[in-house]
Amino acid sequence: MRSALYPKLAWTNLFKNKSTYFPYMLTSIVCIMTSYSVSFIASNDGLLYVPGGAIALTLFFLGVLVVDIFSILVMFYTNSFLIKRRKKELGLYCVLGMEKRHVALVLLCEIFFTAILCIALGLLFGILFSRLMFLALLYLLDFTTPFSFTISIPSVTQTVVLFLCIYGATLLYNLRSVRTANPVELLHSGKTGEKEPKASWLLTLLGIAALGGGYFIALYFKNPIQALLLFFVAVMLVILGTYCLFTSGSIAFLKLMRRNRRFYYQPNNFIAVSGMIYRMKQNASGLAAICILSTMVLVTVSSTVCLYAGRTDMVNSMFPREISVTLWEGGSDEAQDQEMIQRLEAAFDQGLAEMGLTAQSRTACRSLSLAVWDTDGALGRDPSGSDFEGSLVFSFVPLSDYNRVDGVEPASLAPDEALLYPVGGYAMPQALNFGGQTVRIVQTLKQQYFCGIGTYDGAQGGILVVPDEQLQPLFVAAGGDADRKPGYDTGFDVPGASRQECLALAQRISELFPERTIHCRTDVASEWDATFGCFLFLGIFLGSLFLMATVLIIYYKQISEGYEDHDRFVVMQQVGMSQREVKRAINQQILLVFFLPLGTAAVHMMFAFPIIRNILLVFSLNNVGLFLACTVGTFFVFALAYVVVYRITARVYYRLVEV
Numbered sequence: 001m002r003s004a005l006y007p008k009l010a011w012t013n014l015f016k017n018k019s020t021y022f023p024y025m026l027t028s029i030v031c032i033m034t035s036y037s038v039s040f041i042a043s044n045d046g047l048l049y050v051p052g053g054a055i056a057l058t059l060f061f062l063g064v065l066v067v068d069i070f071s072i073l074v075m076f077y078t079n080s081f082l083i084k085r086r087k088k089e090l091g092l093y094c095v096l097g098m099e100k101r102h103v104a105l106v107l108l109c110e111i112f113f114t115a116i117l118c119i120a121l122g123l124l125f126g127i128l129f130s131r132l133m134f135l136a137l138l139y140l141l142d143f144t145t146p147f148s149f150t151i152s153i154p155s156v157t158q159t160v161v162l163f164l165c166i167y168g169a170t171l172l173y174n175l176r177s178v179r180t181a182n183p184v185e186l187l188h189s190g191k192t193g194e195k196e197p198k199a200s201w202l203l204t205l206l207g208i209a210a211l212g213g214g215y216f217i218a219l220y221f222k223n224p225i226q227a228l229l230l231f232f233v234a235v236m237l238v239i240l241g242t243y244c245l246f247t248s249g250s251i252a253f254l255k256l257m258r259r260n261r262r263f264y265y266q267p268n269n270f271i272a273v274s275g276m277i278y279r280m281k282q283n284a285s286g287l288a289a290i291c292i293l294s295t296m297v298l299v300t301v302s303s304t305v306c307l308y309a310g311r312t313d314m315v316n317s318m319f320p321r322e323i324s325v326t327l328w329e330g331g332s333d334e335a336q337d338q339e340m341i342q343r344l345e346a347a348f349d350q351g352l353a354e355m356g357l358t359a360q361s362r363t364a365c366r367s368l369s370l371a372v373w374d375t376d377g378a379l380g381r382d383p384s385g386s387d388f389e390g391s392l393v394f395s396f397v398p399l400s401d402y403n404r405v406d407g408v409e410p411a412s413l414a415p416d417e418a419l420l421y422p423v424g425g426y427a428m429p430q431a432l433n434f435g436g437q438t439v440r441i442v443q444t445l446k447q448q449y450f451c452g453i454g455t456y457d458g459a460q461g462g463i464l465v466v467p468d469e470q471l472q473p474l475f476v477a478a479g480g481d482a483d484r485k486p487g488y489d490t491g492f493d494v495p496g497a498s499r500q501e502c503l504a505l506a507q508r509i510s511e512l513f514p515e516r517t518i519h520c521r522t523d524v525a526s527e528w529d530a531t532f533g534c535f536l537f538l539g540i541f542l543g544s545l546f547l548m549a550t551v552l553i554i555y556y557k558q559i560s561e562g563y564e565d566h567d568r569f570v571v572m573q574q575v576g577m578s579q580r581e582v583k584r585a586i587n588q589q590i591l592l593v594f595f596l597p598l599g600t601a602a603v604h605m606m607f608a609f610p611i612i613r614n615i616l617l618v619f620s621l622n623n624v625g626l627f628l629a630c631t632v633g634t635f636f637v638f639a640l641a642y643v644v645v646y647r648i649t650a651r652v653y654y655r656l657v658e659v
Helices: 002-016 018-042 045-049 053-095 100-140 153-179 183-187 201-220 224-259 267-277 280-309 311-318 334-355 399-403 468-477 499-512 521-574 579-594 596-617 624-657
Strands: 323-327 360-375 378-380 392-398 417-423 431-434 437-444 461-466 487-493
Touching: 002 018, 002 100, 018 053, 018 100, 018 153, 018 521, 053 153, 053 521, 100 153, 100 521, 201 224, 201 596, 224 267, 224 280, 224 596, 280 311, 280 521, 280 596, 280 624, 311 521, 323 334, 323 499, 334 487, 334 499, 360 399, 360 468, 392 399, 392 468, 399 461, 437 468, 461 468, 499 521, 521 624, 596 624
Parallel strands: 378 431, 392 461, 417 437
Antiparallel strands: 323 487, 360 378, 360 392, 360 487, 417 461, 431 437
């Protein structure tokens, strides 16, 4: 009979503590559902038949790791809140005669019931939701597949094992918390206040240094490759700096407000400041977590939305013509080079004739390209002989070839003049100095007319159209090999052709001319749609998870402080404070502290904007206006959600503290 007492007591506890257990169980169900869904997609071999599906699978395998780590952290955070709220109740059990082993059995039954219910519902919703996610992903990838209901047994097994381990670990943590405390401490744990924390100057200086280091990396390193390599270093520094400054800086800020007598000795300000300052050590950790998660939402969603929205511009920048070929570089035998060019042009004509298609905007131009370094304003080879990092890539195109391009207005240039098409967002000066030879930029080109020239991933530099007689001298002055012959780029558009016709034409030309890779812009666009569709899908998905964690921390923060402030507000209302004044004090507390993470996240995004923009250049996305619009739009949507969440949780807090 006694053995039936513990399950019954555990079941009753779950219902009586539903205000705190329901969010915990809802969080568990969502984590289980998302973990199974991402694992289901990552293990789905059907993606291999989708263009770019191999990249999608790789991204989702990384997504599984992120979601699992996220689930572990969130589950432990919510459990720590629960056990803190339950200590008084568990202490009462001990005072009434239950031994700690009996309390442990109650906790075991509670975890057992919670795990069975949450895992069952999480898997049920995950099986249904995973299919919807898969269809949404295929929609983003522009790929259709017949609907079929499937359940991934390996994903089910992996999810069940993971969350059983999480529940087991949280049970051990709870048992340790109960075992190491005596009943009196457990009974009075809710009334144990914290000592007034001290502002640590060492922690403050460490936070300033870490945050300054992260901002410095974001602003100083402008090379896209460097930005990509150092991005995670900057992220870790900003996270460390945020935590340190919230922990010590917020305490100093509140004490500074307390010293201002005119501000502090106002009823609302007095309650808000005095209430926060004595719990600031715990409070600061939560605020720092909210700030970091908010920043992660903004960075993840804005960058992936920008990549997906700008994918067409990126493809058109790298491949200005539908069909393009690069003969890189010219060989030593000029006659052999000309014979290869003639065979390539013949393959073009034959392929077009067989497919019944017409070429338009045909381009054929020579070019010489090399990487140079800026040494005190002079562009040339790096004297230290270092690697490609930090270089600028320039391509020199003869004026006569440019003038033959369809659709361009013929130009004439003096020996020291050039036309410029900037690549990678590089801010070009009005004049360039190549090894002592100065070239004036008389016109900046708005379109990329040159197939495949100067569009290296992440490279900065430009394409220079120079007089024919200056092509070789400028190349040599910049540090190029005098014996090197120009490469040859050619291509054309196929107006009115369908996707299948373009792919078939590229395949036919490849058969007629197998010596070089035939680039088909439509084929590349399909792969990029798949790649950036996966980026967008994961960005929104992970952003939603981070947002859920933010909402959860805010909710538990308000609930926790509501329970702790109840008795204090009861006393204040008994000495004459009205409920209206209590509500006003609550709003003041929110305005004083809880909107600080949102403002700090906005500052983080301002400093992160340059480094993220440089990282996007690796993907050949240099549309700054698009990224700015995506960032601002994401911030306003998130800020609106943030305000709504705070309005709702403030009402919950008020219901807890009112008499």
